[in-house]
Amino acid sequence: MIELVRDAYQYRELVWALAMKELKIRYKRSALGFLWALLNPLLLMIVYTVVFSTIMTMKIPHYAIFLLSMLIPWTFFAQSMAYAAESIVGNSDLIKKVRVPRSVFPLAAVMANIINFLLSMIPLAAIVLILGHPLFATWLFLPVPLLALTIFTVGATFFFATANVFYRDVAHIVQVIVQVWFYITPILYSIDFFPVQFRWLFKLNPLIYVMNDFRMSIYYGQLPQAQSVIASFVCGFLALFLGLTLFRKYESQFVYYV
Amino acid sequence: MSAVVKVENVTQRFRLVQERPDTVRELFAKFFRNSTGYHDFEAVRNVSFEVHEGEMLGIVGSNGSGKSTLLKVIAGVYKPTSGTVAVRGSLAPLIELGAGFHGELTGRENILMNGLLMGFSKRQMMDREESIIEFADLGDFIDAPVKQYSSGMYMRLAFAVATEVNPDILVIDEILAVGDMAFQQKCFERLERFRNSGKTILFVTHTLEQIRRNCDRAIYLDKGVLVADSTPEQVIDMYTETTISEHPELKLSSLAGLSAPAR
Numbered sequence: 001m002i003e004l005v006r007d008a009y010q011y012r013e014l015v016w017a018l019a020m021k022e023l024k025i026r027y028k029r030s031a032l033g034f035l036w037a038l039l040n041p042l043l044l045m046i047v048y049t050v051v052f053s054t055i056m057t058m059k060i061p062h063y064a065i066f067l068l069s070m071l072i073p074w075t076f077f078a079q080s081m082a083y084a085a086e087s088i089v090g091n092s093d094l095i096k097k098v099r100v101p102r103s104v105f106p107l108a109a110v111m112a113n114i115i116n117f118l119l120s121m122i123p124l125a126a127i128v129l130i131l132g133h134p135l136f137a138t139w140l141f142l143p144v145p146l147l148a149l150t151i152f153t154v155g156a157t158f159f160f161a162t163a164n165v166f167y168r169d170v171a172h173i174v175q176v177i178v179q180v181w182f183y184i185t186p187i188l189y190s191i192d193f194f195p196v197q198f199r200w201l202f203k204l205n206p207l208i209y210v211m212n213d214f215r216m217s218i219y220y221g222q223l224p225q226a227q228s229v230i231a232s233f234v235c236g237f238l239a240l241f242l243g244l245t246l247f248r249k250y251e252s253q254f255v256y257y258v
Numbered sequence: 259m260s261a262v263v264k265v266e267n268v269t270q271r272f273r274l275v276q277e278r279p280d281t282v283r284e285l286f287a288k289f290f291r292n293s294t295g296y297h298d299f300e301a302v303r304n305v306s307f308e309v310h311e312g313e314m315l316g317i318v319g320s321n322g323s324g325k326s327t328l329l330k331v332i333a334g335v336y337k338p339t340s341g342t343v344a345v346r347g348s349l350a351p352l353i354e355l356g357a358g359f360h361g362e363l364t365g366r367e368n369i370l371m372n373g374l375l376m377g378f379s380k381r382q383m384m385d386r387e388e389s390i391i392e393f394a395d396l397g398d399f400i401d402a403p404v405k406q407y408s409s410g411m412y413m414r415l416a417f418a419v420a421t422e423v424n425p426d427i428l429v430i431d432e433i434l435a436v437g438d439m440a441f442q443q444k445c446f447e448r449l450e451r452f453r454n455s456g457k458t459i460l461f462v463t464h465t466l467e468q469i470r471r472n473c474d475r476a477i478y479l480d481k482g483v484l485v486a487d488s489t490p491e492q493v494i495d496m497y498t499e500t501t502i503s504e505h506p507e508l509k510l511s512s513l514a515g516l517s518a519p520a521r
Contacts, residue, residue, distance in 0.1 A: 014374040021371070025362050097357030098375045099334030169282050252337050256273065 004244060007101045014100070018108035022083070023115060041072060041120035045127060052188055060190065062133045062219075068124055069218035070187040070211045073145070076117040077153050077207070078178045083109035084157035085164040085171040092258035102251045106157040114150065124218075136221030145213035145224070148232040152210065155239030158247040165250070165257050185211060206235035261308040261346075262427060262458050263332060268341035270302040270327050301327040303482040304341070309427075314449070314459040316469035316490055318497045319479035325462045328479065329353055329431050332460065347426025347458075350376055350419075355412050355433055361405030365396060365415055368404055372419045386422045393444075394418035409436045421448055428452065431462045446472060466494050 008015060027033050048071065049064040060066050087105040088095065095102065128135050164170040184205060191202055202208055210232035213224040274297055302324040309315050317325050330336050332343055333351040351357070358375045359368045369390050373383035391400050394414040399407065404415070413436050420428060434445055449472065453459060463469060469476055469490050476493035478486035480500065486493045 011374075011377075013380045017371055017374050017380075021360060021363060021367075028362060093356075094358060094375065097330075097335060097354050098351070100375050100377075167282060255336060 001240070001244060003248075004103060007103050008107055011101060011104050015104050015108045015111055018104060019111035019115065022108065022112040026112075037116055037119040038123055041075065042123040042127075044075075045071070045123065048188075062131055064131060065124075065128055065133050066190075066215070066219050067188065068127065069215040070185070072117065072120050072124060073149055073211060073214045074182065074185070074187055075120070076113050077149065077156075078182065079116065080110050080113045080153045080157055081160065081174050081178050083113065085160045085174050087157065088161045088165050088254055089168070089171075089258055095255055095258050102254055103158070103247070106161045106247075107154065109161075110150065110154050110157055113153075114146075117146070128218075133219075134221060136217070138217040138221050138223055141217045141223055142214070144229060145210050145217065145232060148210045148213070148229070148236045149207075151233070151236035152207065152239045155236065155241070155243035158243030159239075162243075162247045162250050165254050181205075181207070187211070206239065209235060260311055261344075262311050263309040263346075263460070264342075264344040265308070265328075265332065266306050266342045266344075268302055268305050268328070268331055268338045268343060269300055270324075270331055270336055271339040272299050272301055273297075274299045300339075300482055302331065302338075302479075305479070305482075305484045306341075307477055307484060307487055309458055309460060311458055312453060312456045313475060314453050314461060314473045316473035316476035316493070317460065317462045317479065318464075318466065318469065318476060318493060320501065322481075323479040324482040325479055326353065326431055327482075329429050329460065329462060333429055345427065348377070348423075349427040349429060350421075350423055350425035351429045351431075352416055352420045352433055353429065353431045355409055355416070355436070356404070357416075359404050359412065359416070362403055364402060365394070365400040365404055365407070365411075366391070368415065369419055372416070373423060376420075376423065376425075378423050382423065390415075390418045390422045393422065393448075395441075410438060410441070413437050414441060417445055421452065425457070427458045427460070429460045432464065434463070434468075435465065466498070470494055 023034075023037070027036050030036055032039065045064065045068050048067055052067065053063040084106055087109040088102065091105045094100065095105075125135065160170055160174050164174075184202075185207055186202065191199055194202075209228045212228055213232055216222050216224040216228075305324075305328060317328070319325050327336070329351070330353060331338050332345065333349060333353060334343075334345075335351075335353075358372045360371060363371060366387070369387055370380065370383045373386075374380065394400070394411075394417075396411055396414060399411060404412065407415070413433050416433065417437075428449075434442055437445060446468075449459060461469065461473060473490045476486075476488065476490040477484055478493045478497050486496050
């Protein structure tokens with residue numbers, strides 16, 4: 001883990017350049033360019049809000065903000081996963097020809113999505129103001145859940161990037177996992193809709209703590225409970241440990257399989 | 259003179275896969291048929307040699323003899339299956355055309371990307387950007403995505419970056435051949451200056467004349483084994499003789515006569 005931090009620091013300029021490359025290519029040849037980074041979440045927000053607040057008729061005030069407070073961090077996670085699976089295989093040219101720590105590629109994938117996440121905070125703030133929801137001071141707490149989520153995402157990224165090198169099915173499986181995960185996480189709905197005796201089931205989801213911390217800070221304007229914050233970091237570091245162990249074990253083999 | 263590159267008993271084994279299971283379905287299929295589906299292949303076998311500071315070493319051998327694999331092991335792309343490689347100082351590889359370049363980025367953006375990939379800092383690259391562009395001499399193409407480049411243009415940019423960053427060791431694998439006459443001359447002049455300033459060059463080419471003219475020493479790889487390590491003259495003669503005896507039908511002797519220096 002220390003090695004990872006050292007590599008990340010030593011190659012920070014490369015990670016940044018690779019992340020910018022990802023974003024640049026994503027928005028290349030589009031008339032609006034980088035504006036899409038702002039527009040995309042905004043349009044998505046409008047669609048989700050209209051669909052779910054009319055169809056599901058849930059009694060949640062300012063449902064848009066309730067939803068977005070978790071949907072935006074979720075999008076960060078889900079997009080990173082989509083990139084992650086391809087981060088080693090997709091950079092086969094570099095891996096086969098240049099000596100560079102393999103870890104820079106998954107890290108760059110996450111970095112690109114952190115930038116996207118930060119950009120989508122702008123339209124979120126705009127919507128909060130437009131809808132007349134308070135812009136709570138607890139927004140200042142957001143770097144903490146963002147850090148926990150990033151640690152978790154990096155771990156998951158390393159895990160799936162490695163697995164996908166050896167079995168390309170993984171890229172497809174990841175999409176399904178993320179989709180299912182989306183529905184079992186109370187993003188669209190509230191955990192309060194379920195009878196008390198079933199709620200413990202949700203606590204098995206390692207992402208629920210960090211997601212709740214986001215919602216507490218953005219939607220409820222309350223500081224998350226200490227246990228929740230601790231749990232989010234415990235889950236994050238477990239994922240990082242698992243992903244990194246697998247990655248370190250096989251990274252020297254990548255060059256033969258990509 | 260001290261060794262800046264020390265290759266000791268290096269063996270690089272590849273698993274040549276006939277039917278590697280890429281998907282879970284194939285994995286199951288393979289499991290039930292109980293076949294291995296691969297055999298091991300040693301691209302480089304127990305090779306040892308040293309390169310000294312300020313030396314230009316030529317590497318010859320037919321296609322598939324392990325030259326590029328050896329260079330990649332030295333450049334750190336492959337971890338050798340057995341044996342060790344010790345490299346002292348910074349190393350810039352010019353191994354394959356377009357390695358470390360991204361097609362969608364412009365030439366100018368790739369200068370930075372390429373330098374960062376080789377482990378140089380952004381500042382170092384920014385300081386050298388102008389001289390790299392000047393040497394590569396690509397005109398307006400410098401701001402075009404490199405996927406639109408010809409192979410000669412790729413090479414110009416790659417060579418300019420690799421030499422401008424001023425590495426201690428330069429590794430060149432048969433890429434100069436795509437440059438035009440004038441640019442090749444420019445490259446060799448630069449290599450000459452490079453070597454005079456005490457830098458080390460490893461050079462693979464099939465143009466034996468270039469080795470004869472520029473290298474201090476040469477090694478000859480045959481099927482992954484180092485069979486000669488001597489003066490360029492001797493190594494080239496040996497390589498030429500072996501090739502002629504292996505391909506008597508090709509009348510290579512007349513060709514060899516052409517490439518021999520008129521002395």
